[in-house]
Amino acid sequence: MSKILIIAEHDGRELNLSTAKVASCALELSAASTDIVVFGNACADVAEAAAGIEGISRVLLAERAENAAPLAAILAPQIARLADDYDYVLAPSTTFGKDVLPRAAALAGCGQISDIMAVLGARQFKRPIYAGNAIVTVEVPEGCKVFGTVRVASYKAAPGAATQAPIEAIELDVELPAHTRFIELQSGSGDRPDLQTARRVVSGGRGVGSAENFRIIFSLADKLGAAVGASRAAVDAGFVPNDMQVGQTGKIIAPELYIAFGISGAIQHLTGIKDAGTIVAVNKDPEAPIFEVADIGLVGDLFEVIPELDKALGG
Amino acid sequence: MQKILVCLKRVVDYNVRIRVKPDGSGVVTDGVKMSINPFDEIALEEALRIRERGDAEEVIVLSIGNSDWQQQLRTGLAMGADRAILVETPEPVQPLAAARVIRAIVEREQPELVILGKQAIDDDCNQTGQMLAALWDRPQATFASKVELQDGKARVTREVDAGLELIEVELPAVITTDLRLNEPRYVKLPDIMKAKKKPLERLPVAELGVDVEPACRESNFEAPAARSRGIMVSDVNELVAALRDRGLLD
């Protein structure tokens, strides 16, 4: 029977929800055991949260000063060492997982599967290619470990467990490089709801016109308790920070409700919202491609629609 | 620094609507426009700007593929690269194999910087740069939106889910590019003529003695489940009613 190792994602204080989504994918592999490793420094709370996820056998807590920032060059050799004892090493397909896991896989002499969206068998998976315009089945040959990142929009978070899994502190005797230094993280969107986990998302595109105009998107989002997203054009034009970009090269999200204002619906954008429950599009161009995928479409000027919507929603 | 190595992948142009072959053996590429992967074009642009600032002597472009790939290398030379290397393989290689080939070329050329796109828009893998950095045992700065070089180090701003992360890496290093790093230049006709005279070396992959076997088998290409067109509403009241009907408003 096989053993799975999941690399936890966290910010030093809180476990990222993507970890529980990877755990959900792991459940489909019916392995003998599933462990989560938490790399960090003074992050016992994160380990506690990981230990509370359904289906987890053990949490390994690898604390050392070097692990304070999630640097791939630091974490990958530790993951590669741990991988000796496992058949699968999984991480979320977030910028964290995408950065660190290929480096760990290569150190272990293995390939990696990116963006697992479905498990077909012990070594067979489905993944999207061409910005989600095709799906391919990939199979890892016998005798190789499976390193994979999990497309978080394809999985619901695994539920909480009835009993906490045990937490074991580990020390890995691995020499770490000094060639890479973390300096700082500038967070763009502050304490707004998290785009990747929000139930509702309100997004703006080039049609919004300016950073100033984006204020009406934010206020509508506040009214709906929604996170705010954007197209690449809106980010490139400097209306909003990069962490709001939705799409092939931004975030892949699956909210219950996605409302797009002034977004044309380029394939690179649509690939980021394919798994949304209901897509609403407001665009003044009746020919905009976004209407081809929208569940509810409204042809109109966003500067008229948003104030009316505000009023209709009360307040 | 002396040299920057830039890796270019030939991919279906980003404007092409992808169609899966009816027999599920792949996507249609016959008669389809092929281009340099957009992220790799940004990688090359960055390298050229570094050279033009006087911070590098030479920019080398590298591809791994069949003889058709010379086209994209010629475009790279026309953009301004000094010379090109085509490692010839009959089929495109997977990321680990690509990383091994690039590692072998790095051994030979000894660049101080290797710049690649963060992902190719065909397989969307986002692995090769990270794997190269692992095999080379050097730093990686992925998803770069700003690169500053100083005193044998690179300060790189990375686009991460939480915002912008700033890291510092010692050279030699691997950088992978995000879209906002720069806007690649257009190639002018005289540059295309000049590029024809620039050296393009063709190297059979067997001469490098690296394992390029695929790490996983691919089969059964399918079109994704399509979302169907929904309803159109004519005003905000209808919109709100439709949302309430679906239980999407509290």
Ligand SMILES: Cc1cc2nc3c(=O)[nH]c(=O)nc-3n(C[C@H](O)[C@H](O)[C@H](O)COP(=O)(O)OP(=O)(O)OC[C@H]3O[C@@H](n4cnc5c(N)ncnc54)[C@H](O)[C@@H]3O)c2cc1C
């Ligand atoms: C390799 C690559 C990767 C990419 N990755 C991404 C990605 O991750 N995410 C992404 O979003 N894009 C991505 N793109 C870019 C993508 O191709 C499009 O250029 C981009 O999504 C367009 O953004 P937009 O819809 O806001 O702008 P536009 O296409 O310019 O559309 C603006 C829309 O606003 C409408 N409009 C204007 N004014 C109003 C108004 N007052 N009221 C209502 N509607 C109005 C217009 O009718 C139009 O439809 C990528 C491109 C490439 C090449």
